[in-house]
Amino acid sequence: MRAMKLAAPLVAALFLQACASAPAMPKPAALPMPAMPAAASTEGSIYAAGAMALFEDQKARRVGDTLMIVLVESTSAQKKASTATSKDSNASIDGPTLFGRPVTVNGVPVLEAELGxxxxxxxDGDSSQSNKLQGSVGAVVMQVLPNGNLVISGRKQVQINQGSETVSIEGIVRPIDIRPDNSITSDRVANASISYSGQGAVADSNVMGWASRFFNSGWFPF
Incomplete structure (x- = not known):
């Protein structure tokens, strides 16, 4: 009877845990927006110096403009190392002699030694790594450099069921590399910083527990 009383709270806790709802995914932090220059007022003309020309294309070229980054990342690296060393050492010590004869005990020379x-x-070591990332991310022009290059920053977050995936990119692009449809491939982005991360049940399933991390770390003595 006493065992039943002790087991009842445990069973109730298990049922309550099974009915618990999934934790809400945190909202992503807002990206910093570039400081837009104040528009200068013009008088006596219907044209503005900073406005788009009549036959100008739609490519990004000013702070605050947007463009599409097409992700075409594919890298592969392999490294192999092999080391082999061998060393042999030999040394011999002759026994002492007495009146020109070796010192022996029962006919066996003493104090003779050979060392070897x-x-x-x-x-041997072999390491290889490869990754592939495809998709697209919208980016915003954060700064226009003196030479006309554009500093861009963009992020995309997709939330599905109990997980979310986030892709972000930062770097510098040349206006000449922007295609007519206002897009540019990621391999044309200089100083590119591309990150792909996930949160939720799928991402947690790829993380080792603390005990597994300990046994696979350098702290494990065996």
Whole structure:
């Protein structure tokens, strides 16, 4: 009877945990918006110096303009190392002599010694890594450099069920590399910083527990 009383709270806790709702995903922090220059007022003319020309294309060229970054990232790296060393050492010590004869005990020379050692080391290492990222991310022109290049920053977050995926990119683009449809491939972005991360149940399933991390770390003595 006492065991039933002790087991009842545990069973109730398990049922309550199964009925618990999934935690709400945190909202992404707002991206900093570029400081837009104040529009200078003009008098006596219907044209403004900073306005778009009549036959001008729609490419991004000013602070606050947007453009599309097409992600075409694909990298592959491989490294292999091999080391082999070997060392042999030999030394012999002759026994002493007395009146020109070796000192023996029961006919066996004494104090004679031979030393020898062999050291061998062989190590092999092989490492390879590859990644592929495709998609598109909208970006905003944050700054126009003196030479006309554009500093851009963009981020996209997609939330599905109990997880979210976030792609962000920052870098510098040349206006000449922007295509007529106001897009540019990511391999044309200089000083590119591209990150892809996820949160939620799918991302958590790819993380080792603390015990597994300990046994696979350098702190594990074996």
């Amino acid at each position: 050692s062999t050291k061998t080391f062989k190590g």
